[in-house]
Amino acid sequence: MLPWIVLSTPLAVLSYFLIWYVPPFEDRKVIWYLFFYCVFQTLQTCFHVPYSALTMFISTEQKERDSATAYRMTVEVLGTVLGTAIQGQIVGMANAPCVPGPGAILANMSNSSASAGLNGTEHVITLQHTRTAYMIASGVICLIYVLCAIVLFFGVKEIKESSRPKSEPLSFLQGIKLVMGHGPYAKLVMVFLFTSLAFMLLEGNFALFCSYTLGFRNDFQNILLVIMLSATLTIPFWQWFLTKFGKKTAVYVGTLSVVPFMILVVCLKSNLIVTYIVSFAAGVGVAAAFLLPWSMLPDVVDDFQVNNPQATGHEALFYSFYVFFTKFASGVSLGISTLSLDFAGYISRGCSQPAEVDMTLKVLVSAAPILLIMIGLAILYTYPIDENKRQENRKALQDQRYEADSETESTELSHMI
Numbered sequence: 555m556l557p558w559i560v561l562s563t564p565l566a567v568l569s570y571f572l573i574w575y576v577p578p579f580e581d582r583k584v585i586w587y588l589f590f591y592c593v594f595q596t597l598q599t600c601f602h603v604p605y606s607a608l609t610m611f612i613s614t615e616q617k618e619r620d621s622a623t624a625y626r627m628t629v630e631v632l633g634t635v636l637g638t639a640i641q642g643q644i645v646g647m648a649n650a651p652c653v654p655g656p657g658a659i660l661a662n663m664s665n666s667s668a669s670a671g672l673n674g675t676e677h678v679i680t681l682q683h684t685r686t687a688y689m690i691a692s693g694v695i696c697l698i699y700v701l702c703a704i705v706l707f708f709g710v711k712e713i714k715e716s717s718r719p720k721s722e723p724l725s726f727l728q729g730i731k732l733v734m735g736h737g738p739y740a741k742l743v744m745v746f747l748f749t750s751l752a753f754m755l756l757e758g759n760f761a762l763f764c765s766y767t768l769g770f771r772n773d774f775q776n777i778l779l780v781i782m783l784s785a786t787l788t789i790p791f792w793q794w795f796l797t798k799f800g801k802k803t804a805v806y807v808g809t810l811s812v813v814p815f816m817i818l819v820v821c822l823k824s825n826l827i828v829t830y831i832v833s834f835a836a837g838v839g840v841a842a843a844f845l846l847p848w849s850m851l852p853d854v855v856d857d858f859q860v861n862n863p864q865a866t867g868h869e870a871l872f873y874s875f876y877v878f879f880t881k882f883a884s885g886v887s888l889g890i891s892t893l894s895l896d897f898a899g900y901i902s903r904g905c906s907q908p909a910e911v912d913m914t915l916k917v918l919v920s921a922a923p924i925l926l927i928m929i930g931l932a933i934l935y936t937y938p939i940d941e942n943k944r945q946e947n948r949k950a951l952q953d954q955r956y957e958a959d960s961e962t963e964s965t966e967l968s969h970m971i
């Protein structure tokens with residue numbers, strides 16, 4: 555696992571930096587960005603899959619793996635907070651002037667840096683300033699990426715599962731057939747897909763919603779920062795909650811907790827203080843969306859191992875498909891958002907937007923995510939692994955390891971004789 559992380563990190567960092575670099579030629583820029591974005595996503599997958607699957611290779615105890623998942627997701631969200639703070643604050647100070655749309659009134663933008671640029675004052679923010687800001691922000695994030703990879707490589711040690719029944723590892727095609735045919739995993743993946751898509755629609759369009767629908771063009775990066783900071787602080791709470799009341803209950807409560815705030819942020823009149831309060835409360839639900847699906851995945855792996863004791867080497871397949879559906883949800887979210895806003899008449903970098911765009915943004919950050927959350931939770935109702943099932947699987951795995959250890963000791967004794 556760890557060698558893949560080390561090998562992918564330098565190339566991923568380089569490709570990420572080149573995504574934000576503006577090449578000196580004008581033709582075929584789209585090919586440049588498409589190529590390096592695809593390379594970065596590929597290398598990010600090479601990092602993410604082994605990094606996520608490490609949970610199964612650092613302990614065989616359910617409680618320890620749940621704890622490790624909680625720590626991992628806390629640090630992941632903290633990293634997102636750090637990235638949001640760095641990129642948001644650096645880029646936010648160098649926003650290029652907005653472009654006035656048809657009939658736009660620029661007088662109400664007099665306090666913004668954009669109107670300063672348009673009015674020809676001495677504090678002009680050019681497109682070159684914005685480019686430089688993005689380059690600086692990406693450079694800082696690249697350094698953090700490398701530092702975290704070094705800490706991971708030297709700070710985490712894999713354990714060798716010597717007590718498992720000895721058998722040949724599954725082939726790739728056999729593994730796919732068994733893994734995707736495992737009922738609890740298929741249901742959990744569908745829940746994860748719909749809830750991830752819901753939160754990605756919310757997160758992907760919330761900046762535009764704050765800028766245009768709410769009118770907080772210069773504050774959206776701080777609002778996003780409040781959401782992610784709230785999510786970081788409340789992950790320990792959800793870890794306690796799932797330990798106390800069970801994971802299925804935690805998913806229902808945690809995911810539904812964000813729904814009232816999705817409705818409030820759309821229905822309430824534009825008010826910056828109220829928006830900050832609603833955003834902080836919404837971060838509680840975002841924390842649940844980050845933690846709980848990943849916390850449930852080791853239980854599915856255990857259930858699969860109980861029902862397929864002869865299978866080995868399957869853990870990475872479970873996590874790789876989880877990562878795949880994360881990428882898939884991200885792509886679908888981006889496609890839905892881009893097409894919807896384009897049909898509504900979105901003006902890139904516009905100082906204002908048509909009324910249709912405001913309505914579309916309200917749907918993308920409220921109605922659509924709520925519908926997807928409800929579909930995901932309806933599927934979760936049929937998910938069969940509850941706390942009783944978890945304990946049954948835990949005991950069955952302990953019995954399997956005990957039998958494997960007994961067979962190993964008998965074999966070693968016979969060789970000695």
